[in-house]
Amino acid sequence: MLQWIRKFYKNIFQKQSQIEPIADNEILARFIFNKKQLNASGAKAAAFLPPSDNLKTSVFRKTRMTEENYQNVKNSVSEKRAQTHKATALLMVPDVLSVGLLVEPEESDYKWHADLVNWPDEKDERKSVAQELALVSQVIER
Amino acid sequence: MTSLAVQLGNSDGWGRHFQPLTKGVSEPAKKSVEFANMAEEHFNKPISNASRERTLINEIFETYWLAQDPGWDGYDATPISPIAVNRAIQFLDSSRFDRIPVPDVTPEPDGELALEWYGNAGSVFSISFGQTNTISYAGLYADKSKIHGVENIASVDKKILQKYISKAVSN
Numbered sequence: 001m002l003q004w005i006r007k008f009y010k011n012i013f014q015k016q017s018q019i020e021p022i023a024d025n026e027i028l029a030r031f032i033f034n035k036k037q038l039n040a041s042g043a044k045a046a047a048f049l050p051p052s053d054n055l056k057t058s059v060f061r062k063t064r065m066t067e068e069n070y071q072n073v074k075n076s077v078s079e080k081r082a083q084t085h086k087a088t089a090l091l092m093v094p095d096v097l098s099v100g101l102l103v104e105p106e107e108s109d110y111k112w113h114a115d116l117v118n119w120p121d122e123k124d125e126r127k128s129v130a131q132e133l134a135l136v137s138q139v140i141e142r
Numbered sequence: 143m144t145s146l147a148v149q150l151g152n153s154d155g156w157g158r159h160f161q162p163l164t165k166g167v168s169e170p171a172k173k174s175v176e177f178a179n180m181a182e183e184h185f186n187k188p189i190s191n192a193s194r195e196r197t198l199i200n201e202i203f204e205t206y207w208l209a210q211d212p213g214w215d216g217y218d219a220t221p222i223s224p225i226a227v228n229r230a231i232q233f234l235d236s237s238r239f240d241r242i243p244v245p246d247v248t249p250e251p252d253g254e255l256a257l258e259w260y261g262n263a264g265s266v267f268s269i270s271f272g273q274t275n276t277i278s279y280a281g282l283y284a285d286k287s288k289i290h291g292v293e294n295i296a297s298v299d300k301k302i303l304q305k306y307i308s309k310a311v312s313n
Binding site for chain 2: 031032033034035036037039041044045046047049050051052053054058077078081083085122123124125127128131132134135
């Protein structure tokens with residue numbers, strides 16, 4: 001029993017230690033599934049806003065992924081959520097950090113998944129941060 | 143064969159007197175005159191605020207329906223609240239927004255509905271409506287200036303909001 005517990009925690013520690021830290025030159029991908037979060041110029045701020053219950057914005061570490069892996073993940077997320085992918089918004093890690101957010105790897109469901117965290121508590125401040133992200137983002141795959 | 147002739151008057155040299163004529167006696171001939179008159183009436187009608195308002199209301203409801211299911215954004219979004227829709231419409235009704243461009247309507251993942259104005263140079267001003275009496279707003283302008291805040295719907299100074307909107311659409 002003790003051996004099993006030791007093995008269990010060893011596996012967890014190994015998994016956590018296998019998560020690559022976020023590098024400054026990484027490009028992050030935010031999948032967009034609702035056309036109302038896009039306009040002619042690109043992604044609207046709302047595409048980056050977190051839900052109010054956990055204040056985390058889901059992204060993928062595109063630079064770390066092969067093209068095949070990226071497409072598979074995109075299709076898997078679309079299928080899992082029963083939503084049609086409309087576009088992808090790309091962000092550079094330094095741009096995310098410059099608006100006060102942090103990038104936190106979170107790989108419980110998908111490898112190379114991360115969350116944008118450290119959003120302000122107040123909605124108007126979150127809107128302001130999201131507007132800055134929208135301004136610097138690049139939309140692809142429309 | 144039905145033929146339709148148009149007699150152009152010479153009241154101002156531009157043929158503003160539009161008078162469709164036909165010698166046909168058949169039903170299609172009479173219909174063509176009727177449709178020509180309807181077309182003239184339509185194109186001569188001034189662009190009314192009523193149709194502008196109708197366009198906006200339609201877009202608000204379209205946005206509402208597109209964000210009705212939990213997870214409508216493919217993540218953990220809350221469905222847009224009917225109260226938020228109502229508050230947005232009431233706000234527009236109570237303001238002299240017939241003087242500014244029709245806003246974009248955007249659903250937000252927390253269930254709020256945003257009215258947004260964009261400028262050609264990248265400026266944006268956005269107001270969010272939710273289930274309470276407060277609105278949250280934020281603006282980012284081409285000159286890199288920013289504004290954001292929270293106000294009570296009933297007491298907000300609409301002239302100041304109009305100023306923020308005007309700054310966005312003109313930059």
